[in-house]
Each structure stands twice: as C-alpha cells, then as structure tokens.
Amino acid sequence: MVVWSLWLPLLWAAPLPVATTGAQVQGQVGGSVLLAAECHPGFHVREAIWRSLWPSEELLATSFRGVLETRYHSRFLGRTQLHRNLSLQLGPLEPGDSGNFSVLLVDTGGRIWTQILQLKVYAAVPRPMVQVFIAVSQPPKTCQAFLSCWVPNISDITYSWRLEGSIDFGIEPDGLFTDGQVLRVSLGPEDKGMAFSCVVSNPVSWNSTIVTPWESCHHETGKASYKDVFLVVVPVLLLLILAGLSAWYRCPCSGRKKDVCADEDTLQTENPLV
Structure with missing residues (x-):
C-alpha cells in the first residue's frame, strides 16, 4: 500500500x-x-x-x-x-x-x-401555473383567450400545449407566443368542454396542468367577474378623487392654515354683499 x-x-x-x-x-x-x-x-x-x-x-x-x-x-x-x-x-x-x-x-x-x-x-419539474386572460368575450357566441403557462426558477424548460382527448393538437404556428409559453385560442359554445394541457419538461422530468378556458369566458349568473368588479369600482374611485380635488382647490389650506380658512368663510358669511 x-x-x-x-x-x-x-x-x-x-x-x-x-x-x-x-x-x-x-x-x-x-x-x-x-x-x-x-x-x-x-x-x-x-x-x-x-x-x-x-x-x-x-x-x-x-x-x-x-x-x-x-x-x-x-x-x-x-x-x-x-x-x-x-x-x-x-x-x-x-x-x-x-x-x-x-x-x-x-x-x-x-x-x-x-x-x-x-x-x-x-431539478424535477413542478406542476406549471396556468392563467387565462380573456381578450374578447361576446356571450354566448365567441370567446378569444390567451392561456399563459409558467414554471418558476427552473432552467432548460420546454413548453408545449395539448388538446385533451385528441392525439393531434394541430394548432396553427401563429397561435403560440413566447416560445410556446402562451397559447391563443378562439372558442364557441360548442367548445364549452374543451380542455387544454400545458406540458413543461426538461431532459429528466415533465409535468402538466389542465385548464378549461370556457369557464373563464362566461361566469355563472349571479356571480361577479373581475371585469364586472373593475367596471364598478373604477368609476366610484374616480368620483371620490374628483370630489377630493374639488375640495382641495376650494380651500388649499392644511394644518395651521385650516383655522384661517375657516375664519375667511365666517367673515364672508357675516358680511354678505349688499
């Protein structure tokens, strides 16, 4: 030895x-x-x-x-x-x-x-996160949506999409964006049950998530969608902001000047113009 x-x-x-x-x-x-x-x-x-x-x-x-x-x-x-x-x-x-x-x-x-x-x-590929963004929705006829797929902090990832229940997806090349990470779809009432899978893979593993975009295109009756909430909240906020600005311009005073403004209003009240 x-x-x-x-x-x-x-x-x-x-x-x-x-x-x-x-x-x-x-x-x-x-x-x-x-x-x-x-x-x-x-x-x-x-x-x-x-x-x-x-x-x-x-x-x-x-x-x-x-x-x-x-x-x-x-x-x-x-x-x-x-x-x-x-x-x-x-x-x-x-x-x-x-x-x-x-x-x-x-x-x-x-x-x-x-x-x-x-x-x-x-590293083993985790389950991807899929978000549905509605571009155009004309109930009950058509819905155009973008499906975004994402996996955090994993290198050498490949993205692909698959139509559930079909061997050949057959999507057009112009329907994919960002190296396959985003898929654009156009749906009609006959596509209500259509589901898509985002498949992510690296050389040693793969994972997938299934999404049904029609559910995001048409919410159930009596339930507010994000779009409805947005249309209601934004006008109310604008009215509150405009009211606040109007009050500020009428009396651009704060802190120590607040009493002065109050005195000016009092004098104007007590000495009306003849």
Whole structure:
C-alpha cells in the first residue's frame, strides 16, 4: 500500500497520450447516475483513478489491484460507490453537482487511457401555473383567450400545449407566443368542454396542468367577474378623487392654515354683499 501511495502522484501528473471526451450524463436532483468507465478491447485495467474536474479538482475514487477506495474528502464524500467494473455511481444528487469528471485507467502494460464525462443535474419539474386572460368575450357566441403557462426558477424548460382527448393538437404556428409559453385560442359554445394541457419538461422530468378556458369566458349568473368588479369600482374611485380635488382647490389650506380658512368663510358669511 506504501508503494501505491508513492506511485499515485506520478500517475496524477503523467502525460495522457490517449483520451476521449464529450460523453454527457444527465441526472435528477435526489436521484443517482452511473458514470461508466469504458476502454478499448484488450485494455486490461490494473489501476483506475476517478476525479472531479470542475468547479474544483478533487479525488473521488481509486482502484489498485482490485482494492476499491472512495473515502476521500471531497464534496461527494459519502455519496460515491465504485463498482467492480470501475464505473462510478453518484447519489443522491444535489443541485450543485453538475460538472466534468475524468477517469484515468492504466493497463498491465503501462498504457494510459483517460475518459472525460460531463454531468448535468436538473431539478424535477413542478406542476406549471396556468392563467387565462380573456381578450374578447361576446356571450354566448365567441370567446378569444390567451392561456399563459409558467414554471418558476427552473432552467432548460420546454413548453408545449395539448388538446385533451385528441392525439393531434394541430394548432396553427401563429397561435403560440413566447416560445410556446402562451397559447391563443378562439372558442364557441360548442367548445364549452374543451380542455387544454400545458406540458413543461426538461431532459429528466415533465409535468402538466389542465385548464378549461370556457369557464373563464362566461361566469355563472349571479356571480361577479373581475371585469364586472373593475367596471364598478373604477368609476366610484374616480368620483371620490374628483370630489377630493374639488375640495382641495376650494380651500388649499392644511394644518395651521385650516383655522384661517375657516375664519375667511365666517367673515364672508357675516358680511354678505349688499
């Protein structure tokens, strides 16, 4: 074991005449991934060294003559498992685990083979939020609406829409906006039960929310919609504001000048014009 400890720094600094890069592995937060060690046929591995290259270079696992070791102090301590085929398993994954990894293999003839893998860790996609905005509503004939779909704080998200109960949605390209995040629909009475699903996905997960826009186009009798409340509240507020401004212009006094204004009104009352 002493010989291995002395030889390890030499392997670490040894030139890498043969290498392969570009392999990509995707994982989900809370899950695990397997970083597979591969080499050419006839390459009889004697030693293996797994390292994390980014954001910091750390030793993760080693194998020397069949002895596997993973108890190295790194950010993956306690979350690594080196298999007999020299593939490294990581998990449970955390959001900051994305990065580059390398495995250095040495065969019985002294040849060196290095493989670099790129790990990308994604969070599971939560259920999206969908809002319905009514553009034109002419009861009971037509209703034009915009369906907006949104997922917070998730990267690499893809948005798509699906008509429930139909295999092929067949929407026109001009009906989608903001990279598919917003959908424009035109509905009639025959579309009362039509439901749409917003599907959000990333490379490792997906989720969806169903909405029936006709319910927002026509509210039930006796219940006020947001539009009705808006039409009632705004005029009342305008009247109150105008009344306040009128009173202020009549007596532009406040605080200490309030009594002066009152005195002026008294004098005008007591001394009417003849």
